[in-house]
Amino acid sequence: MPELADSPKVLLLYYSYTGQAKKVLDAAAEVFRARGCEVTEAPIEFTDPRYAERFSRFPMRSVWPEFLGMLPAQTLKRTGDIRTPEAVRTGSYDLICIGSPTWWDTVSMPLRTFLMSHEARPVLDGKRFAVFVVCRRKWRKNLAGVRKLAEKKGGRYVDGIHFTYPGGELPSMLSLTSYLGTGEYRDRYLGMKLPPTNINDEHLEEARRFAGRVADKVFGRAPSERP
Numbered sequence: 370m371p372e373l374a375d376s377p378k379v380l381l382l383y384y385s386y387t388g389q390a391k392k393v394l395d396a397a398a399e400v401f402r403a404r405g406c407e408v409t410e411a412p413i414e415f416t417d418p419r420y421a422e423r424f425s426r427f428p429m430r431s432v433w434p435e436f437l438g439m440l441p442a443q444t445l446k447r448t449g450d451i452r453t454p455e456a457v458r459t460g461s462y463d464l465i466c467i468g469s470p471t472w473w474d475t476v477s478m479p480l481r482t483f484l485m486s487h488e489a490r491p492v493l494d495g496k497r498f499a500v501f502v503v504c505r506r507k508w509r510k511n512l513a514g515v516r517k518l519a520e521k522k523g524g525r526y527v528d529g530i531h532f533t534y535p536g537g538e539l540p541s542m543l544s545l546t547s548y549l550g551t552g553e554y555r556d557r558y559l560g561m562k563l564p565p566t567n568i569n570d571e572h573l574e575e576a577r578r579f580a581g582r583v584a585d586k587v588f589g590r591a592p593s594e595r596p
């Protein structure tokens with residue numbers, strides 16, 4: 370569908386280290402674009418001198434210390450340095466889709482930093498937002514945290530979805546850390562059979578269905594879906 374001058378504006382606002390949050394938002398964006406929306410991407414850059422280096426390369430150089438090294442700051446819900454794209458300061462959006470990976474059972478430092486910054490209010494104030502959480506298993510506190518922070522900046526919560534990866538606590542942790550440390554998917558690690566990790570095609574389908582429901586709520590039903 371061609372975009373019109375007054376087509377609804379959607380902002381994809383996220384932090385994504387390995388690209389999983391970006392993947393689900395990109396799938397959602399296909400749906401918004403098919404409904405005539407103008408979609409703008411706003412990836413947050415993590416620039417904090419204490420932590421950014423480890424997230425500037427993939428795979429991680431030394432996965433356990435680099436991964437565990439975020440635990441104290443995350444537990445204390447610390448903020449750090451970030452850089453945001455121009456689109457965050459220049460545009461006005463009707464819907465903000467927030468992509469939020471879980472870090473140590475809560476909102477990642479880069480996204481928390483943005484949501485607590487002075488830049489967040491002009492983007493969110495009076496605007497509707499939807500939350501897309503990606504994680505291995507722990508989504509509740511992340512989703513609740515993003516919702517609370519965005520509402521504090523005047524945002525109006527529409528809906529949220531979470532995407533989790535299969536397997537129990539230990540196998541899914543080993544599967545993820547093996548991936549973060551090597552950039553490859555392995556069937557076995559330290560003698561244990563590993564479940565798959567990261568976003569898969571089913572998740573992407575789910576993201577598209579969710580985006581359709583969010584678009585119905587925010588922009589009204591698509592003409593083809595009206596009774």
Ligand SMILES: Cc1cc2nc3c(=O)[nH]c(=O)nc-3n(C[C@H](O)[C@H](O)[C@H](O)COP(=O)(O)O)c2cc1C
Pocket residue numbers: 384385386387388389390391435436439470471472473474475503504505506507508545567
């Ligand atoms: C530093 C760090 C801490 C993490 N902590 C958790 C956690 O506590 N619980 C969980 O379910 N997933 C955790 N994860 C897994 C991420 O949520 C998962 O890898 C997600 O796919 C990352 O999305 P991204 O690629 O968009 O950044 C952690 C990942 C990193 C890098």
